[in-house]
Amino acid sequence: MTTTELLKEVLKDKIFQEKYGIPQEELESISFDADSGYPVVEAIKTIIKLKDSSTPDVNVYKNIKQNIFNISE
Amino acid sequence: MNSQEFRQEIDIKRPRYLTKYYTLMETISNKGTTGGGDYIKFGPFFQTYMYAFMIGYHLGECNQIAGSSDTKDFAPLNHWKPSEMVDYILMLILSESEDKLGFSWEDLESMNDDECKAAVSNILRRIEGYANTGLNYIQDKFNNEKDEFRSPQVFINFLREVSDK
Amino acid sequence: MASVIKSIAFKNFYNFYGDYENNMFTFSEGLNIINADNGMGKSKMYNGFLWIIKDMVYDSDLREPDGVVHSAIKIASEKAKNTDEVVDFGVRLVFEDDRKEYTITKSIKLTKDYASEIGWKVSLPRTDVLELDLLTHNSAIVYDLARQEEIIKVRLLSATMQPYSLLQGEAIDNIVDLTDSSNLASTVEALTDLSELKIIEKTCKTLYSGADKDLSTKQKACAQNKKGFDDAQAEKANILKQIKGSEESIELYKKELQQATEEADKYKGILANTEKRVEYREKLIALRTQLGKKEKELESLLSSINDNLFAKNPLPWLLYGTDGYVDAFIEKRAKYTEAMLAKKVLANPEALLASILPEGSPDDASLSKMLEECRCFVCNRPFTKDDEHYKHVEMLRNRSLKKPTNDDAKFKAFFGDIQKTVSPFMTVDTIFASIASSIKTQKAIEDEIKTIHDQINTTLTEFKNYGGSENEDSSISDENILSAYDKALNAINLNQGYLTSATNQVIKLKEDLKACDKKLSEYGGAAVPQSYRNLKEIIEDAQLVFDRTKQRIYDEVIATLENKSNEFYQKLTAGNNVDGGKLSFSKTSYDSIQLKVYNEAGGELTGASEGFQRMKKIAVLMAIISSKFGGGKFEYPFIADAPFSAFGKNFINNFFDTVPSVFKQCIIMIKDLYDVNSPQRISEDGQEILERMKNGEIPGTFYVLTIPEVSDPVNMITNIHSYKK
Numbered sequence: 001m002t003t004t005e006l007l008k009e010v011l012k013d014k015i016f017q018e019k020y021g022i023p024q025e026e027l028e029s030i031s032f033d034a035d036s037g038y039p040v041v042e043a044i045k046t047i048i049k050l051k052d053s054s055t056p057d058v059n060v061y062k063n064i065k066q067n068i069f070n071i072s073e
Numbered sequence: 074m075n076s077q078e079f080r081q082e083i084d085i086k087r088p089r090y091l092t093k094y095y096t097l098m099e100t101i102s103n104k105g106t107t108g109g110g111d112y113i114k115f116g117p118f119f120q121t122y123m124y125a126f127m128i129g130y131h132l133g134e135c136n137q138i139a140g141s142s143d144t145k146d147f148a149p150l151n152h153w154k155p156s157e158m159v160d161y162i163l164m165l166i167l168s169e170s171e172d173k174l175g176f177s178w179e180d181l182e183s184m185n186d187d188e189c190k191a192a193v194s195n196i197l198r199r200i201e202g203y204a205n206t207g208l209n210y211i212q213d214k215f216n217n218e219k220d221e222f223r224s225p226q227v228f229i230n231f232l233r234e235v236s237d238k
Numbered sequence: 239m240a241s242v243i244k245s246i247a248f249k250n251f252y253n254f255y256g257d258y259e260n261n262m263f264t265f266s267e268g269l270n271i272i273n274a275d276n277g278m279g280k281s282k283m284y285n286g287f288l289w290i291i292k293d294m295v296y297d298s299d300l301r302e303p304d305g306v307v308h309s310a311i312k313i314a315s316e317k318a319k320n321t322d323e324v325v326d327f328g329v330r331l332v333f334e335d336d337r338k339e340y341t342i343t344k345s346i347k348l349t350k351d352y353a354s355e356i357g358w359k360v361s362l363p364r365t366d367v368l369e370l371d372l373l374t375h376n377s378a379i380v381y382d383l384a385r386q387e388e389i390i391k392v393r394l395l396s397a398t399m400q401p402y403s404l405l406q407g408e409a410i411d412n413i414v415d416l417t418d419s420s421n422l423a424s425t426v427e428a429l430t431d432l433s434e435l436k437i438i439e440k441t442c443k444t445l446y447s448g449a450d451k452d453l454s455t456k457q458k459a460c461a462q463n464k465k466g467f468d469d470a471q472a473e474k475a476n477i478l479k480q481i482k483g484s485e486e487s488i489e490l491y492k493k494e495l496q497q498a499t500e501e502a503d504k505y506k507g508i509l510a511n512t513e514k515r516v517e518y519r520e521k522l523i524a525l526r527t528q529l530g531k532k533e534k535e536l537e538s539l540l541s542s543i544n545d546n547l548f549a550k551n552p553l554p555w556l557l558y559g560t561d562g563y564v565d566a567f568i569e570k571r572a573k574y575t576e577a578m579l580a581k582k583v584l585a586n587p588e589a590l591l592a593s594i595l596p597e598g599s600p601d602d603a604s605l606s607k608m609l610e611e612c613r614c615f616v617c618n619r620p621f622t623k624d625d626e627h628y629k630h631v632e633m634l635r636n637r638s639l640k641k642p643t644n645d646d647a648k649f650k651a652f653f654g655d656i657q658k659t660v661s662p663f664m665t666v667d668t669i670f671a672s673i674a675s676s677i678k679t680q681k682a683i684e685d686e687i688k689t690i691h692d693q694i695n696t697t698l699t700e701f702k703n704y705g706g707s708e709n710e711d712s713s714i715s716d717e718n719i720l721s722a723y724d725k726a727l728n729a730i731n732l733n734q735g736y737l738t739s740a741t742n743q744v745i746k747l748k749e750d751l752k753a754c755d756k757k758l759s760e761y762g763g764a765a766v767p768q769s770y771r772n773l774k775e776i777i778e779d780a781q782l783v784f785d786r787t788k789q790r791i792y793d794e795v796i797a798t799l800e801n802k803s804n805e806f807y808q809k810l811t812a813g814n815n816v817d818g819g820k821l822s823f824s825k826t827s828y829d830s831i832q833l834k835v836y837n838e839a840g841g842e843l844t845g846a847s848e849g850f851q852r853m854k855k856i857a858v859l860m861a862i863i864s865s866k867f868g869g870g871k872f873e874y875p876f877i878a879d880a881p882f883s884a885f886g887k888n889f890i891n892n893f894f895d896t897v898p899s900v901f902k903q904c905i906i907m908i909k910d911l912y913d914v915n916s917p918q919r920i921s922e923d924g925q926e927i928l929e930r931m932k933n934g935e936i937p938g939t940f941y942v943l944t945i946p947e948v949s950d951p952v953n954m955i956t957n958i959h960s961y962k963k
Binding site: 006040043051060064 | 435437438445448452769770772773776780784786787
């Protein structure tokens with residue numbers, strides 16, 4: 001499936017509404033084009049995007065750590 | 074010569090057939106197994122001969138064996154079974170006209186022994202002639218319509234073919 | 239991206255002699271049938287596809303695939319090799335995807351070389367690819383080898399799809415091995431792209447590990463109680479080691495459990511339907527005994543036919559057609575008798591006259607009395623015995639008694655004996671009825687034999703449908719099977735127990751791990767930046783979400799798979815007497831998909847026939863393909879050579895009805911629609927399919943291959959007959 005399809009499928013999980021309180025309408029409008037403002041969503045987007053282009057796992061981690069959580073090395 | 078002697082003269086005779094039909098005889102008779110397999114076995118040689126005679130008789134052609142021909146014979150007529158068939162064959166020959174038979178029944182009365190023996194020879198030549206025709210017919214079928222011999226009805230079929238003509 | 243093969247053509251390729259134009263097949267979307275008997279070129283045609291796609295051919299002598307160069311001499315047309323010193327042979331395939339049309343030609347040249355061992359010099363294979371833009375109609379030759387590879391191995395038929403697209407014979411058995419539940423699971427994965435999620439799952443483990451390590455490092459740096467922290471760290475390491483150990487054990491138990499379950503299923507299948515198999519086996523024995531008797535009866539009848547020629551009772555058949563001959567003989571004999579009598583009279587008329595007394599003479603009785611009394615009644619004078627008067631009266635009396643005979647006809651007895659013998663044969667007209675009766679009896683027995691044969695075939699099919707096999711090794715007794723089955727069941731229980739225990743252990747250890755993490759967090763204190771905690775928590779949640787997504791898609795796929803498989807299964811097995819059952823998919827505790835079949839009452843159905851087994855596989859394959867997330871139809875050509883060896887007529891018809899709905903294009907090489915006795919060489923079923931093609935019900939093409947009868951195998955060439963283009 002495409003990355004967009006996978007993202008859509010993942011966002012169906014109840015955790016986003018139940019734990020992170022993200023409203024359904026917002027979940028439906030989430031895409032790769034814009035920042036959602038939710039670190040959990042951005043982390044998931046990063047994982048999907050980077051693995052689609054076969055990025056090594058360690059680089060995926062670095063990306064999330066630095067870009068989403070602002071933790072430098 | 075009287076009836077009994079005349080009959081005895083006939084009984085000791087051994088009808089002949091052309092050597093070229095030997096393989097055919099062997100193939101379709103019980104005697105011998107040459108070329109067997111799917112070919113339906115007939116019976117003893119003399120039965121095959123009697124059958125060939127009937128075929129030739131129905132065809133109406135008596136092709137007598139020429140004196141110089143290479144021939145074979147087998148058991149004398151009085152050993153052939155069933156003996157009723159031998160009598161039937163004699164009946165058929167004796168029923169023929171004088172010009173075919175070479176003598177009339179009445180002529181027999183006044184014949185001497187040598188002349189009677191000659192009459193017996195005539196009878197035999199006629200038997201051989203019809204059998205010869207019949208063997209030729211069967212050989213022809215064997216050569217050109219071999220598939221016919223795969224049917225258990227083969228000999229009945231030939232008989233019906235020639236007698237229904 | 240969908241691809242459709244437009245045509246394939248051959249040049250001097252096996253029995254396809256001549257140039258490409260002379261040996262071309264054009265195809266369309268839908269069902270493309272190439273119908274041919276064994277040896278007519280089906281598998282050779284399949285080799286054409288193999289060459290284009292995989293640079294190989296199937297060597298029927300070696301019974302394995304072989305490189306085209308190695309097989310070059312065998313591939314090149316015999317007729318071409320006998321005619322020319324230089325032989326070009328090859329395959330040309332044209333296919334389209336959404337925008338472009340590609341012509342791929344693969345060829346090899348042979349040059350006569352008398353000095354070489356094989357007699358020919360074999361060139362390297364050559365590949366030519368022409369690309370045509372369907373919109374602009376611009377064409378270009380593709381020289382770049384990598385591009386050529388991409389066109390063939392991605393656009394025409396991707397390498398991952400090949401195992402599902404290119405099938406020969408019973409290869410379908412290998413696509414979807416329904417007895418191996420992990421194989422089924424991996425087939426589902428391959429066709430539904432769940433493999434991506436599995437990769438992400440692995441990534442999340444690495445991410446979690448990284449986040450955990452970073453947090454731990456920060457916590458240690460901020461910890462006041464270094465010893466306490468180190469102890470808790472060591473405890474955590476220990477717990478993690480135990481978790482790893484337990485998880486490894488879990489994998490092992492899952493594997494053992496899977497094996498034990500498959501074993502149990504195998505034996506269950508054999509044991510199931512035993513009663514039915516016994517019943518049908520006994521039926522077969524009885525029918526075969528009956529058949530034997532009838533065949534003996536027929537044999538006896540046929541072998542007695544010639545005996546009837548000479549049998550006296552009722553009448554020998556040899557006398558067929560001799561009506562009236564005996565009558566003619568009797569008539570001739572009567573004439574002979576008369577003639578002999580007339581001759582006798584002419585020779586001695588006095589004897590005749592002497593035998594006649596004058597009118598008024600005493601009669602015989604009176605003459606006898608006269609002799610008794612020794613007295614003449616005429617002149618009333620006595621006489622003495624033996625005197626001249628006595629002798630005269632005696633003579634008169636004896637002469638009247640003496641009738642003229644032809645005792646002197648010497649051959650009367652000869653002809654008479656013959657007549658006596660042949661007289662019973664006067665009624666030869668009854669022979670015809672006798673022959674007819676024999677033929678009628680023969681026919682009746684032959685009909686009975688045919689009926690029994692049909693019954694045997696039906697019973698054999700039922701027997702096989704219940705898992706029976708005539709090649710069964712009877713040494714595998716039910717007792718042995720039961721014992722093996724019990725052993726497998728025990729192994730299942732044991733491993734199930736171990737698995738549960740290990741799983742519970744992991745759950746407990748994970749609780750301990752949580753407690754340990756809490757302790758470490760406390761040791762780290764508030765000085766640890768929240769971002770580290772958030773990072774770890776979010777990655778943990780991401781891991782959970784991806785795992786649940788995978789499970790959810792998997793569950794959806796299985797549910798859809800079950801529905802669609804049953805849909806296809808019912809269509810494929812429609813019209814059969816035996817109930818094929820209903821397919822049920824379930825996830826197992828060892829992460830695989832198990833397929834079981836249930837009857838209407840809900841009982842498990844095992845031991846189905848080979849045909850049903852293969853239908854199950856095709857139904858599942860078609861369901862998997864049409865369940866593809868985001869898809870629905872198999873976007874690549876489905877090319878199969880003789881996939882129907884174990885199928886019955888119903889199956890084949892159902893297959894042709896159902897398959898085009900899933901595969902965009904099917905190219906099937908088949909012998910089951912071939913009938914050597916039909917002028918078009920197409921069986922009744924084939925004619926039906928052809929009609930439906932002609933009236934547009936089934937889109938596609940229909941070809942028949944024949945080879946004219948020639949005595950010289952070198953000159954054997956395949957003729958192509960197109961009945962629907």
